[in-house]
Amino acid sequence: MMKILVVGGGGREHAIVWKLAQSPLCDEIYCAPGNAGIAQIADCVNIPAEDIDSLLDFAQAEDIDLTVVGPEAPLSLGIVDKFTAAGRKIFGPSQSAALIEGSKELAKQIMEKYGIPTAKYQSFTDKEQALAYVRKQGAPIVVKADGLAAGKGVVVAETLAEAEQAVEDMLSGNAFGAAGAKVVIEEFLAGEEVSVLAFTDGHTVLPMVSAQDHKRAFDGDKGPNTGGMGAYSPAPVYTPALAEEVLHKVLQPAVDGLRAEGRLYKGVLYAGLMVTADGVKVLEFNARFGDPETQAVLARLKSDLVEIMLAVIDGTLAEKQLEWYDDAAVCVVIASGGYPGHYAKGQPISGLDDDLPDTYVFHAGTAYAGQKIVANGGRVLGVTARGADIRQAIDRAYQRADRIHYEGCFCRRDIGHRALERGNK
Ligand code: AMP
Ligand code: GLY
Numbered sequence: 001m002m003k004i005l006v007v008g009g010g011g012r013e014h015a016i017v018w019k020l021a022q023s024p025l026c027d028e029i030y031c032a033p034g035n036a037g038i039a040q041i042a043d044c045v046n047i048p049a050e051d052i053d054s055l056l057d058f059a060q061a062e063d064i065d066l067t068v069v070g071p072e073a074p075l076s077l078g079i080v081d082k083f084t085a086a087g088r089k090i091f092g093p094s095q096s097a098a099l100i101e102g103s104k105e106l107a108k109q110i111m112e113k114y115g116i117p118t119a120k121y122q123s124f125t126d127k128e129q130a131l132a133y134v135r136k137q138g139a140p141i142v143v144k145a146d147g148l149a150a151g152k153g154v155v156v157a158e159t160l161a162e163a164e165q166a167v168e169d170m171l172s173g174n175a176f177g178a179a180g181a182k183v184v185i186e187e188f189l190a191g192e193e194v195s196v197l198a199f200t201d202g203h204t205v206l207p208m209v210s211a212q213d214h215k216r217a218f219d220g221d222k223g224p225n226t227g228g229m230g231a232y233s234p235a236p237v238y239t240p241a242l243a244e245e246v247l248h249k250v251l252q253p254a255v256d257g258l259r260a261e262g263r264l265y266k267g268v269l270y271a272g273l274m275v276t277a278d279g280v281k282v283l284e285f286n287a288r289f290g291d292p293e294t295q296a297v298l299a300r301l302k303s304d305l306v307e308i309m310l311a312v313i314d315g316t317l318a319e320k321q322l323e324w325y326d327d328a329a330v331c332v333v334i335a336s337g338g339y340p341g342h343y344a345k346g347q348p349i350s351g352l353d354d355d356l357p358d359t360y361v362f363h364a365g366t367a368y369a370g371q372k373i374v375a376n377g378g379r380v381l382g383v384t385a386r387g388a389d390i391r392q393a394i395d396r397a398y399q400r401a402d403r404i405h406y407e408g409c410f411c412r413r414d415i416g417h418r419a420l421e422r423g424n425k
Pocket of ligand 1: 119186284
């Protein structure tokens with residue numbers, strides 16, 4: 001029997017805790033720092049996800065058998081290296097392997113070297129050179145801050161003026177500080193996006209079922225980019241033929257390439273893909289589970305997540321297989337008015353106790369104020385539902401979401417619309 005610690009406190013971590021806690025191998029489960037929803041199924045420990053030394057002290061004191069890292073920040077700070085050096089099992093890539101997410105330039109170099117299809121690009125630290133390049137290429141064009149910028153360091157510029165402004169903001173250090181000290185400018189890719197997460201022990205790759213995220217704040221993919229306003233799984237665009245292509249042309253070469261570069265990658269590798277007219281291309285790699293894709297994907301996982309994670313750490317993933325429910329799953333994010341900009345906190349949330357079969361309300365930004373659960377972030381809840389097909393999963397998720405309310409809350413009403421459109425064709 002095992003004691004497990006999950007690091008993080010968002011919707012992704014709630015889904016991970018929920019799934020791990022169902023394992024017969026799991027005896028006690030902790031989450032640092034967690035949130036009000038996670039507190040209902042785990043012991044929350046008040047340590048920030050970036051405070052690696054305190055997390056390790058806690059793991060040593062409690063003799064934690066398995067630590068699972070949700071967000072990218074502690075990975076980039078080397079939490080996995082520190083725990084491993086102290087002899088503690090931890091799920092996630094090392095600091096040097098996690099740089100596949102932390103540096104867009106490194107990701108691009110690896111893709112180029114190992115023949116992984118991606119948009120053409122150049123990187124710049126000099127503003128004038130970057131501006132000259134943008135003017136030569138013309139719009140539409142994509143400008144990305146090189147480092148971590150919480151999913152918000154990407155500007156898909158439809159006009160030259162927008163592209164110039166983005167370069168100006170990032171290389172003048174106004175928008176993202178150190179994360180923007182270098183920019184990657186890349187070719188605009190037209191197509192449909194799909195996210196594919198895979199477990200890997202650095203050799204074997206086991207892809208999960210596909211998912212699609214909704215990054216824009218408002219219906220019809222309008223408004224600013226966010227961390228993700230909803231997700232669904234499976235993505236119909238991701239046919240079995242495409243899955244083969246992605247495994248052999250993207251995921252396996254990325255894992256093999258990282259290993260060849262001395263960056264043995266263990267954990268979840270997330271490939272953000274664009275399905276274009278001339279094949280699949282990588283938009284980005286992330287070094288962790290996606291949020292909110294994970295809520296939809298783990299809702300469909302039948303296999304024991306603890307067993308899979310241990311096999312990743314021990315390097316025995318070749319002996320494992322993933323089993324999935326055939327159902328579809330949808331996650332609708334309820335966010336606070338103003339998100340992804342400024343928003344209020346502390347509004348009491350009603351309707352959380354209602355229950356519907358096959359729906360799960362994963363908490364993202366919630367906290368307790370006395371006995372009450374209140375909003376405590378931009379993305380507050382991820383209302384997730386399973387159904388026989390996408391239509392049923394969507395209906396269930398909105399039925400459940402519509403019972404929940406707090407001042408200023410909003411959600412997109414069109415999560416899953418692309419899957420429905422495709423199904424109707
Ligand atoms: P990223 O963080 O790199 O995935 O970028 C965030 C979002 O920007 C992606 O989910 C896409 O919607 C969009 N995006 C990124 N790169 C490109 C590209 N080369 N062409 C078109 N859209 C892109
Ligand atoms: N949903 C996108 C991400 O987790 O990066």
